[in-house]
Amino acid sequence: MGVGRYYVGCVHGCLYCYNYLFHWRRFGWRYRDWIRARPRCRTQSEVVKLVRRGFENFSPEERYRLYVSLCFDPYQPLEERYRYTRVVLETVLRETRWTIVLLTKAPRRALELDQDLYTRYRDRIWFGITLTHYRDDLCREVEPSAEPPTVRVEALKRAKELGLRTWVIVEPWIPYHLPTLVRGTVRRYLTTPVELLEKLPVRPDLLVLGKLNHVEDILKLLGIHSETKVRKLVEELTRHYRTYLPWTLKRLRELNYVLGENLFLTEELAELANVRVTYHNLFRN
Ligand code: SF4
Numbered sequence: 001m002g003v004g005r006y007y008v009g010c011v012h013g014c015l016y017c018y019n020y021l022f023h024w025r026r027f028g029w030r031y032r033d034w035i036r037a038r039p040r041c042r043t044q045s046e047v048v049k050l051v052r053r054g055f056e057n058f059s060p061e062e063r064y065r066l067y068v069s070l071c072f073d074p075y076q077p078l079e080e081r082y083r084y085t086r087v088v089l090e091t092v093l094r095e096t097r098w099t100i101v102l103l104t105k106a107p108r109r110a111l112e113l114d115q116d117l118y119t120r121y122r123d124r125i126w127f128g129i130t131l132t133h134y135r136d137d138l139c140r141e142v143e144p145s146a147e148p149p150t151v152r153v154e155a156l157k158r159a160k161e162l163g164l165r166t167w168v169i170v171e172p173w174i175p176y177h178l179p180t181l182v183r184g185t186v187r188r189y190l191t192t193p194v195e196l197l198e199k200l201p202v203r204p205d206l207l208v209l210g211k212l213n214h215v216e217d218i219l220k221l222l223g224i225h226s227e228t229k230v231r232k233l234v235e236e237l238t239r240h241y242r243t244y245l246p247w248t249l250k251r252l253r254e255l256n257y258v259l260g261e262n263l264f265l266t267e268e269l270a271e272l273a274n275v276r277v278t279y280h281n282l283f284r285n
Helices: 018-027 031-035 044-055 078-082 084-095 107-120 136-142 149-161 178-183 215-221 227-254 267-272
Strands: 065-068 099-104 125-130 165-173 206-211 263-265
Touching (some): 018 215, 044 084, 084 099, 084 107, 107 149, 136 149, 136 178, 149 165, 206 227, 206 267, 263 267
Parallel strands (some): 065 099, 099 125
């Protein structure tokens, strides 16, 4: 389950952000509205109330998993001032037996702010980062205000050293560098996620791979309106995933990532490649 919306928007401004697309479709938000992130609660007590309201239908005694967050990055710069993510974590960890599954593109800030809490509750926290690029300069064009991948990877290593359980999600796996699609100088970028994972200095305890979704909307927002171009790219991407996924899984198996144990695919990717995966082991307590 996900935590409530105590922030709105996300300053990281990833070009493929599903949450931004949702706000664009539903409320007509522009990109600049989305990246002007702001708190939705006025005080920390309001955040506590929001979290407790979320408990109402779920027993605090069960071993549920709470994703922080599915709607924005919990450690975007706002967190330094408001500390609402801290309040959420403290409330849930103190008042329930749930596990927290953290996911951020600002893991250095996360550790600077909340390392004490993570280590105190290390058995109930999964510390996760998203990785889509390995070159800082290219990543900056796609995820402009997030921490660069080299910094994320260092933070992952640090989290491992602290004894936290760690996970990495490569979603979206983007074969083409998005800004080059707009410039018309299409540049193949990441053939398979293995290229990223081989560069990791530590092995995460869990790995998730996912494809690029909502391609039509993303391209439209990037200024590509030609239906032919969009259709061609969607077909190319589909072909790409179908071609490279079997090889990727084989290579990851050699690196001891086993499908259904410590390696998972998002449903969209699994479906595309006709791979059946059960999710009962994901973030097991
Ligand atoms: S960090 Fe996540 S929520 Fe924030 S802009 Fe990027 S994809 Fe969207």
